[in-house]
Amino acid sequence: MSNRADPVARALADRHYxxxxxxxxxxVPPGRCVVLVEETARAFWVTSWPFPEFTKHDWAGAWICSAFRSEDAGGSIELVRQALAATRATLGEPPEGGLVTFIDHRKVRPTLMRNHPTWGWVWVKAGFRYVGQTKAGLLTFQISPNDMPSPMPAKQRLPLGLPLFGEVPA
Structure with missing residues (x-):
C-alpha cells in the first residue's frame, strides 16, 4: 500500500504510456484512489474511483485501473488479482460496474495467440472480459464484483530509509 506521491511508484509511472x-x-488522477507497489518495486497499480458526474466514459461509477506496470516483476496475472483484493480491502464493496481498465492498442504490444495479435490477455486470464471501446478507441476490459477475489489488505509500504521489521537501524 502506498500513496499518490510515492517516489518509487512515480518512477514506474513515469515509464507508463x-x-x-x-x-x-x-x-494519480484526482479523487479517491488505491496505490500499490510490488515488494521488489518492479510493479505498481493504481485504482481510481472518480465520482460518476466527472466521468466521460460509459462505465461511470466503476472503479478504474488507471495504471498497471510490471517491469519483470513476474506473475502479472497474480499481481492483478492481488491488486483487486487489496482494492476491495481498502475501498469496500465494489460498485455494480466492478472495475474497468482501458488499453491503448496503439501503444501496447500485443500477445501473440496462435500467431494472432491479442490485447488484454493478462486481463482476461485475471477474470476480465472485453466489453467494448471508448470514444477515443481504447479497448475496455471489465471485471464484475462477483468475479473479483475476496478482500485482502496489502502490506503497508515503509517510507524509504526506514528499517524493515526485525532490522536494526545502523
Missing part, C-alpha cells in the same frame, strides 16, 4: 506529465510529483 499513459503518463501525462512525466516527473510530476503526483501521478
Amino acid at each position: 499513459n503518463r501525462q506529465t512525466v516527473g510530476a510529483e503526483q501521478f
Whole structure:
C-alpha cells in the first residue's frame, strides 16, 4: 500500500504510456484512489474511483485501473488479482460496474495467440472480459464484483530509509 506521491511508484509511472506529465510529483488522477507497489518495486497499480458526474466514459461509477506496470516483476496475472483484493480491502464493496481498465492498442504490444495479435490477455486470464471501446478507441476490459477475489489488505509500504521489521537501524 502506498500513496499518490510515492517516489518509487512515480518512477514506474513515469515509464507508463499513459503518463501525462512525466516527473510530476503526483501521478494519480484526482479523487479517491488505491496505490500499490510490488515488494521488489518492479510493479505498481493504481485504482481510481472518480465520482460518476466527472466521468466521460460509459462505465461511470466503476472503479478504474488507471495504471498497471510490471517491469519483470513476474506473475502479472497474480499481481492483478492481488491488486483487486487489496482494492476491495481498502475501498469496500465494489460498485455494480466492478472495475474497468482501458488499453491503448496503439501503444501496447500485443500477445501473440496462435500467431494472432491479442490485447488484454493478462486481463482476461485475471477474470476480465472485453466489453467494448471508448470514444477515443481504447479497448475496455471489465471485471464484475462477483468475479473479483475476496478482500485482502496489502502490506503497508515503509517510507524509504526506514528499517524493515526485525532490522536494526545502523
